[in-house]
Amino acid sequence: MALALLEALNLHVRYGGISAVKGISFAVEENEIVCLIGANGAGKTSTLKALARMIPSSGEIHYRTERIEAVPSHDLIGRGLALVPEGRGIFARLTVAENLAMGAYHRRDATGIADDVERVFALLPRLKERKAQVAGTLSGGEQQMLAIGRALMGRPKLLLLDEPSMGLAPLMVEKVFEVIRAVAAEGMTILLVEQNARLALEVCSRGYVMESGLITLADNSAALLADSRVRAAYLGE
Amino acid sequence: MMNMAMREKLGLALIAVALVALPFVLASAGTAWVRITNFAVLFVLLSLGLNIVVGFAGLLDLGYVAFYAVGAYVYALLASPHFGLHLPFWVILPLGAAVACLAGVILGAPTLRLRGDYLAIVTLGFGEIVRIFMNNLSAPVNLTNGPKGISRIDSFQIGPVNFAGSDTFAGLVFSGPIKYYYLLMLVLLAVIVVNRRLQDSRIGRAWVAIREDEIAAKASGINTRNIKLLAFAMGASFGGIAGGMFAAIQGFVSPESFVLNESIMVLAMVVLGGMGNIWGVIAGAMLLSFVPELLRYTVEPAQRALFGKLLVDPEVLRMLVFGAALVLTMRFRPAGLWPETRHRREMNENRA
Structure with a gap:
């Protein structure tokens, strides 16, 4: 087995007295697209926030060759770990172009940044049309694309995507997932957290199912899509 | 035909000439007006400092x-x-700025996790703590002289020129307040330049990002803790400089000058003028500094002429006018009289 790009061992997240994540372990290998599916409140977002060091947690988090539990969240983008937060988290009052520039905040290579802006615009042509527009006036789907584009501006190795389909019209969800596929096709490693299990499993090679803070199932996507428990609980069959 | 840059330069030159001539024009109406202007400029300095914390960093x-x-x-x-x-x-002025900066960090460090209302409450408490300290640090060691305050404070002295007295130069009489006016203008110019530089810098962009979405800011690699502390420290330093100049101009300080009302007043200047926009903040500070003085000089004589006696105290009227001005501003120009484009954008979004 190849060395995992990201590996969590016995990860716990607690909010006061409540345990949101109760000791889970999983791994994401390089160039893999892995999803974490489960119902509302299963602990998926808490897991992702812990990986991005936005909230405290216990347990080990291995990323590339180091442990990152003690690394502050703002240093992770420089190490190639980018989070696209839940609820899009764009800078609503900045323009599209300014939002993308913020994604490269930690970088100093002006020409490289300009190249990456063009790459993002090539991937997301809708953003190019609207680059001078204020991000808050974009549609939900466009905002989600902008959030992904901004994360790409940091030239990440690993993309953590938190509920990209949340609150979007079905047509927009399709478009956002097309973008995720396109990003994946370029060789990006992605950990995707999603409530929309079918869509998630369709783009991912492997998946973990979370329930009440624990991973209850782990398999490749085809097997999970065929699993009767998954079909009953998450695919509405 | 003039292009924009030319016109802008000409405009700035005219403003500069007007500002240079202003104290002499004011002095012809009475030195009191020069003093009033000086205090207005002090409030502009304070508002610009607070604008960094409230307007830029949110x-x-x-x-x-x-x-x-x-x-x-x-x-x-x-x-x-x-x-x-x-x-x-x-x-002393740089030292005062440094000590105020340190106070800013001391206030900032433990409150960084707080947002919105909670931060407002803690900072309000901090303001009161400082004032009460000044009030009570007269025993066992007399540090601040308590509520009696400290008087006979030195005025500025540059070479042979003392800012307390008058000097005649090239046939013009430079009274103390006029000299302070020019000095204040220089400080104001420096503060404006620093503010503009900050706003357009990496730091300025980071402040905007934090104001908008803290998690996204962190995910973009912004060290939100340090950047917020920097906002507190920078804002505090400007406050410290303004305070030092206030002490010298006034010649007397006591805790009474630093009550909560003053904080609210400065905040009102920032909000009324337009959070985040330097020119709006300056306009707000000027407006709220001058209007009460104008009232003082017009309301009383007007009432005496009309009714033969004083019915409404100008001081009372001042609060009434302030309240009305703020209510009207919030109703018709919710982002302030002269808002920053970003704030204006957001307000328009919310309406749409």
Whole structure:
């Protein structure tokens, strides 16, 4: 087995007295697209926030060759770990172009940044049309694309995507997932957290199912899509 | 035909000439007006400092006057007979700014996790703590002279020129307030330049990002803790400088000058003018400084002429006008009289 790009061992997240994540372990290998599916409140977002060091947690988090539990969240983008937060988290009052520039905040290579802006615009042509527009006036789907584009501006190795389909019209969800596929096709490693299990499993090679803070199932996507428990609980069959 | 750049330069030159001539015009109406203008400029300095914290970084600070107090007391203690120290102002002003900056960090460090209302409450408490300290630090060691305050504070002295007295130069009489006016203008110019530089810098962009979405800011690699602390420290330093100048101009400081009302007043200037926009903040500060004075000089004589006696005290009317001005601004121009484009954008979004 190849060395995992990201590996969590016995990860716990607690909010006061409540345990949101109760000791889970999983791994994401390089160039893999892995999803974490489960119902509302299963602990998926808490897991992702812990990986991005936005909230405290216990347990080990291995990323590339180091442990990152003690690394502050703002240093992770420089190490190639980018989070696209839940609820899009764009800078609503900045323009599209300014939002993308913020994604490269930690970088100093002006020409490289300009190249990456063009790459993002090539991937997301809708953003190019609207680059001078204020991000808050974009549609939900466009905002989600902008959030992904901004994360790409940091030239990440690993993309953590938190509920990209949340609150979007079905047509927009399709478009956002097309973008995720396109990003994946370029060789990006992605950990995707999603409530929309079918869509998630369709783009991912492997998946973990979370329930009440624990991973209850782990398999490749085809097997999970065929699993009767998954079909009953998450695919509405 | 003139192009925009030319026109802008000409406009700035005209404003500069007007500002240079202004104190002499004011002095012809009475030196009091020069003094009033000086205090208005002090409030502009304070508002610009608070604008960094509230307007740029979006952190609501209700105890800003504490830094003004720190700057004023540093100056008062080091240039008055209280301790018998008489250091020159160019030593004390930077020192006052540094001490205020430190106070900003001391306030900032433990409150960084707080947002919105909670931050406002803690900063409000901090402002009161500083004032009460000034009030009570007269025993066992008499540090601040308590509520009696510190008097006979040195005025500025540059070479042979003392800012307390009058000098005649090229046939023009430069009274103390006029000299302070020019000095204040220089400081104001420096503060405006620093503010504009900050706004357009990486730091300025990071402040905007934090104001918008803290998690996204962190995910973009912004060290939100340090950047917020920097906002507190920078804002506090400007407050400290304004405080030092206040002490010298006034010649007297006491805790009474640094009550909560002053913090609210400065905040009102920032909000009324337009959070985040330097020119809006300056306009707001000027407006709220001058209107009460104008009222003082017009309301009383008008009432005496009309009714033969004073019915409404100008002081009372002042609060009424303030309240009405703020209500009207919030109703018709919710982002302030002269808002920053980003704030305006957001307000328009919310309406749409």
